Structure formats: C-alpha cells, structure tokens
Amino acid sequence: MLKILIVEDEKPISDLIVMNLTRAGYNCTALYDGESAADMLETNNFDLILLDIMLPKINGYELMEYIRPMNIPVIFITAKASLDDRIKGLTSGAEDYLVKPFEIVELLARINIVLRRYNKTESVLTFKDITVDTDNHIVKKGDTAISLTPKEFELLVVFIRNKNITLFRDRLYELVWPELIYSDELSETRTLDLHIQRLRKKLALKNDLKTIYNAGYRLAE
Amino acid sequence: MLKILIVEDEKPISDLIVMNLTRAGYNCTALYDGESAADMLETNNFDLILLDIMLPKINGYELMEYIRPMNIPVIFITAKASLDDRIKGLTSGAEDYLVKPFEIVELLARINIVLRRYNKTESVLTFKDITVDTDNHIVKKGDTAISLTPKEFELLVVFIRNKNITLFRDRLYELVWPELIYSDELSETRTLDLHIQRLRKKLALKNDLKTIYNAGYRLAE
DNA sequence: CCTCTTTGTATCAAAATTGTTTCAAAAAAT
DNA sequence: ATTTTTTGAAACAATTTTGATACAAAGAGG
Numbered sequence: 001m002l003k004i005l006i007v008e009d010e011k012p013i014s015d016l017i018v019m020n021l022t023r024a025g026y027n028c029t030a031l032y033d034g035e036s037a038a039d040m041l042e043t044n045n046f047d048l049i050l051l052d053i054m055l056p057k058i059n060g061y062e063l064m065e066y067i068r069p070m071n072i073p074v075i076f077i078t079a080k081a082s083l084d085d086r087i088k089g090l091t092s093g094a095e096d097y098l099v100k101p102f103e104i105v106e107l108l109a110r111i112n113i114v115l116r117r118y119n120k121t122e123s124v125l126t127f128k129d130i131t132v133d134t135d136n137h138i139v140k141k142g143d144t145a146i147s148l149t150p151k152e153f154e155l156l157v158v159f160i161r162n163k164n165i166t167l168f169r170d171r172l173y174e175l176v177w178p179e180l181i182y183s184d185e186l187s188e189t190r191t192l193d194l195h196i197q198r199l200r201k202k203l204a205l206k207n208d209l210k211t212i213y214n215a216g217y218r219l220a221e
Numbered sequence: 222m223l224k225i226l227i228v229e230d231e232k233p234i235s236d237l238i239v240m241n242l243t244r245a246g247y248n249c250t251a252l253y254d255g256e257s258a259a260d261m262l263e264t265n266n267f268d269l270i271l272l273d274i275m276l277p278k279i280n281g282y283e284l285m286e287y288i289r290p291m292n293i294p295v296i297f298i299t300a301k302a303s304l305d306d307r308i309k310g311l312t313s314g315a316e317d318y319l320v321k322p323f324e325i326v327e328l329l330a331r332i333n334i335v336l337r338r339y340n341k342t343e344s345v346l347t348f349k350d351i352t353v354d355t356d357n358h359i360v361k362k363g364d365t366a367i368s369l370t371p372k373e374f375e376l377l378v379v380f381i382r383n384k385n386i387t388l389f390r391d392r393l394y395e396l397v398w399p400e401l402i403y404s405d406e407l408s409e410t411r412t413l414d415l416h417i418q419r420l421r422k423k424l425a426l427k428n429d430l431k432t433i434y435n436a437g438y439r440l441a442e
Numbered sequence: 443c444c445t446c447t448t449t450g451t452a453t454c455a456a457a458a459t460t461g462t463t464t465c466a467a468a469a470a471a472t
Numbered sequence: 473a474t475t476t477t478t479t480g481a482a483a484c485a486a487t488t489t490t491g492a493t494a495c496a497a498a499g500a501g502g
Contacts, residue, residue: 103344105356149478166357191480193460211460213488214371215358370489412491414449432449434499 002115002122003027003045007037007063008052008077017050020104021111023164034058038066046072047120048111053078073114077102105165112161125160127219130203132160139203146202151176155195159209159219168216223336223343224248224266228258228284229273229298234321238271241325242332244385255279259287267293268341269332274299294335298323329386346381348440351424353381360424367423372397376416380430380440389437 004026008014011032018028029046031037035057037049049067051074053060060076067074075096096110115121123135131140134157139146148156158167158175172192173180180191196217200206210218225242229235230253239249250267252258256278258270270288272295274281281297288295297318316335319328336342346353352361355378360367369377379388379396393413394401401412417438421427431439 103356105344151479164357166359189481190461194462194480197461212358213459218357372490410492411450415451415491418450435448 001025001027002047002120003029004111005037005040005044005046005049006030007032007034007049007055007060009033009055010052013077016104017107020108024108025163026111032056034060034063037063041067041070047118048072048115049074050107051076073118073120075110075114108162108165121161125157127160127163128208128221130160132157141203148199148202151195152198152202156199156203159199159217163219164221166212166216166218170216172216222246222248223268223341224250225332226258226261226265226267226270227251228253228255228270228276228281230254230276231273237325238328241329245329246384247332253277255281255284258284262288262291268339269293269336270295271328272297294339294341296328296331296335326386329383333382342382346378348381348384349429349442351377351381353378362424369420369423372416373419373423377420377424380420380438384440385442387433387437387439393437 004021006014006017006021006028008017008030009032014030014032018030021028029040029044031040033056037051037055038058049072051060051063051067053076055063058066060078064074075098077098096114098107098110112121121134123133125132125134129142131138132153133139137153139148139153139156154176155172158172167175169192176195177191196209196211200209205219208219208221210220212218225247227235227238227242227249229238229251232253235251235253239251242249250261250265252261254277258272258276259279270293272281272284272288274297276284279287281299285295294316296316298321299318300321316338317331319331333342342355344354344356346355350363352359353374354360358374360369360374360377375397376393379393388396390413397416398412417430417432421430426440429440429442431441433439
C-alpha cells in the first residue's frame with residue numbers, strides 16, 4: 001500500500017483529502033505543521049507528499065528544501081492563486097501543484113500521474129479477493145489464477161486504480177481504446193459493454209462492477 | 222462551500238445580497254470599501270467577487286487591477302447604467318456586470334453561470350441529509366445510496382444548486398428538458414410533475430420540495 | 443357549493459441504453 | 473503455414489428510463 005503524507009493546516013481540507021485518499025486505497029498520514037512533518041520524515045518513508053505552502057512553524061518552501069534530498073515526489077497545495085506562487089512551487093522541486101479549492105477527482109488524477117512518473121505505482125493491485133500483478137500480468141481470484149486477455153487486463157487495472165470512482169464511458173474508451181477516440185461513433189459499438197461482460201463473468205464481479213445508467217461503470221466496494 | 226466576497230458600500234444592498242447568497246448556500250464575506258477588500262484578498266481565497274464600482278478609498282476599477290492577477294471571477298455591480306461604464310467594466314476584466322437595482326434571481330443566475338465558466342462549481346452538493354456527488358453520479362440519503370435515473374439526477378442537481386429559490390415550471394423545463402422548449406405545448410404534459418413525484422418518493426422530500434401553486438417548485442430548508 | 447384551473451398519480455407503451463450471442467477478421471502462437 | 477486466441481462488429485434481447493394518457497385530487501374564485 002502506497003503511503004502518502006498530507007501536510008495541511010486547515011483541518012477540514014486535510015480531513016477531506018484523507019477521507020478520499022483512504023477510500024482510493026492509499027495509506028494516509030496527516031500532519032498540521034511543517035515541524036512535525038520534518039520529524040515524521042526522519043523516521044518514516046513516504047511515496048508521495050501533499051504539501052501546503054502556508055504552514056505554521058516551517059512553511060512549505062522551507063520544508064521542501066528538507067525533502068528534496070530524499071527524492072520523494074511532492075505536490076504543492078496552495079491557496080494563493082498568484083502566478084508567482086505557481087512558478088516558485090515548481091522550481092523549488094515540486095512535481096505538481098494544485099490551487100485550492102480543488103476537485104478531489106483532480107487531486108486523484110494528479111497523484112496517479114506523479115506516482116507513475118516516479119515508478120511508485122504498486123505493481124500488485126488488489127480489490128477484495130482479486131489480486132493483479134501488473135509486472136507479471138497475473139490475475140488471481142483468491143488462490144486460483146484467472147487468465148485475462150490483454151484488453152481485459154488493461155480494463156481491470158483501470159478499474160482497480162480508480163476504485164469507487166465512476167468512470168464514464170468516454171473516459172474508459174479514452175483509457176483503454178485510445179486508438180478509437182478519433183473514429184466516428186463510439187456509441188454505435190458494443191465493445192466496452194462486451195469487455196465489461198467478460199470481466200464480470202471471469203471474475204464474478206456482477207455486484208461490484210456496477211452500471212451507472214447513462215454514465216458509465218464503477219467498481220465499488 | 223464556495224466563498225464569495227461582496228464589496229459594496231451601501232449597507233442595505235450589501236445586506237440583501239449577503240442574506241440571499243447565504244441562503245443559497247454560499248459562504249459570504251461583506252466589506253464596505255476597496256482598501257479592506259484589498260487587505261482581505263491578501264490572506265483569503267475567494268471563488269467569486271461581487272464588486273461595486275463606486276467605493277470609498279479605492280474604487281472598483283482600481284481594485285480590479287489588483288484582483289486580475291489572482292484569476293478570481295468578478296461581477297461588477299454598478300449604479301450607473303451608462304454604456305461607458307458597461308464597456309469599461311467588461312474590458313477591465315470582469316466576467317459580467319449588473320445594474321442596480323437588480324433582481325436577486327438575476328444575480329443568482331449570473332453567479333451560477335460565472336462559477337460554471339470557471340469550473341468552480343462544487344462537485345459534492347448537499348441538502349439536509351442528502352448528498353449528491355456530481356462527479357460520480359452518487360446520491361445518498363444519510364448513509365444509504367439512492368439510485369436515481371438520469372433525468373431525476375439532473376432535476377435534483379438543479380434544485381440543490383438553486384435551493385430556497387422558486388423555480389418556475391418554464392425554467393425547469395428549460396434546464397432539464399431543453400430539447401422540449403421548442404415543441405408546442407408544455408402545459409399539456411405531466412412530465413415535470415411526474416419527475417417531481419419520483420424525487421419526492423425516492424428521497425422523502427414531501428415537505429422540502431414544495432409546490433408553489435401556479436408558479437413552480439421550491440426546495441426549501 | 444360549484445366551476446375552472448392546476449397539480450398529483452397510476453398505468454403502460456415507446457424510446458433509450460445496456461447486456462448477450464454469434465461469428466468473422468485480426469493478431470499471436472505454434 | 474496452420475492453429476489458436478483475441479477482438480470487436482452486427483444483430484438481437486433484456487432492461488431501464490421516460491413521458492403520454494387518463495383520471496383523481498387540490499386550490500382559487502366566485
């Protein structure tokens with residue numbers, strides 16, 4: 001399980017982030033000032049840090065100097081929407097930044113991108129009793145191996161990486177059938193439905209992989 | 222909750238705005254001159270600013286110069302109905318303007334449009350114990366998920382985004398059934414009533430979603 | 443009260459969307 | 473080159489959603 005450190009002094013925002021990241025399958029640690037973050041980083045290992053700029057005691061930029069040698073990706077969270085801050089944030093070594101208030105979906109997307117860039121995406125994904133080893137292309141349900149075709153595999157990975165999130169049809173085509181998005185009419189083909197069907201059958205996901213009528217699908221716990 | 226800053230020196234008007242925006246679910250801050258507005262903007266983050274042109278100390282145009290780099294949408298409020306002012310307001314970077322005296326409904330509509338344009342609409346809406354996650358198409362009453370059809374969902378979102386406001390029948394058809402507004406007779410169909418009925422039943426809104434006879438409906442707290 | 447207008451409800455068929463089967467082309471493996 | 477596997481198109485079935493119709497109930501105004 002990937003570990004994310006959230007350093008944000010506004011409790012409601014911090015809580016919101018923690019709640020959503022936990023649900024998305026990350027191990028979260030929330031701290032409310034730069035000093036305790038520095039302490040925590042002494043002894044613990046994190047895969048990603050979400051860092052507010054305005055913090056009590058040690059501010060985000062100062063903490064950044066401390067983090068840089070550790071080679072942990074950082075996404076800045078900033079309340080100030082000024083361009084200056086954006087530039088400063090990125091040049092100080094952050095991987096990305098978000099301006100408050102932001103959409104949770106946006107945050108999750110950024111985290112995904114940054115983790116992938118750092119090769120910190122976990123190679124073994126899980127959903128309930130399903131295990132997906134992305135390095136070796138092995139899928140297990142319980143102890144029995146399930147053989148999936150490449151497209152089925154890709155689709156499953158997308159769903160598990162985005163569990164509890166509704167993936168709209170367009171989005172799924174974008175992610176799994178990028179070659180098709182420029183073709184004429186996606187709505188006239190049953191390709192996605194067909195693969196959903198195959199995943200449901202092979203992995204007995206009838207109740208977990210839900211249809212959201214007129215929207216898409218969601219893998220929910 | 223979206224934060225709106227109201228900079229208006231005429232106290233009665235300011236109060237009226239604050240009252241109505243608060244009721245509509247916005248977090249309001251009212252200030253009465255340009256200088257304190259500039260101070261406030263130093264440290265706080267807003268999603269939208271309502272700005273009077275004629276202000277003590279620093280006037281609206283001057284303040285606008287200060288706001289522009291922050292990338293916060295501004296709606297000008299002006300007592301002068303002269304064309305000059307209209308042009309100046311828009312070219313100075315405002316998103317929209319309103320001429321006093323204006324209808325509150327008009328103001329709310331403009332705010333909605335501007336916020337949508339800036340992607341600042343909240344993705345999670347609430348009304349009492351009802352939660353609507355517009356990104357994920359999930360509706361909950363308390364902790365139990367309620368499944369709504371697409372039209373029901375749209376209608377509910379419209380009501381929550383316009384809570385405490387009477388939505389006239391025409392307006393509702395305009396917002397949820399835009400494809401029908403060019404057809405002949407809306408009054409001969411029971412479509413809207415039917416969907417109201419379904420929402421009331423599914424979400425137990427009998428007392429909250431009120432019928433305004435000969436007008437429309439209102440979702441009231 | 444009675445009448446007219448407006449709103450609420452039940453029923454049901456049409457329309458839209460999703461699920462399933464079959465099968466041939468494309469890709470991969472042998 | 474041949475066999476096997478994967479993929480997705482086409483046709484069709486099932487399901488869900490939607491709104492028309494018809495009628496009942498409620499409100500407004502005399």
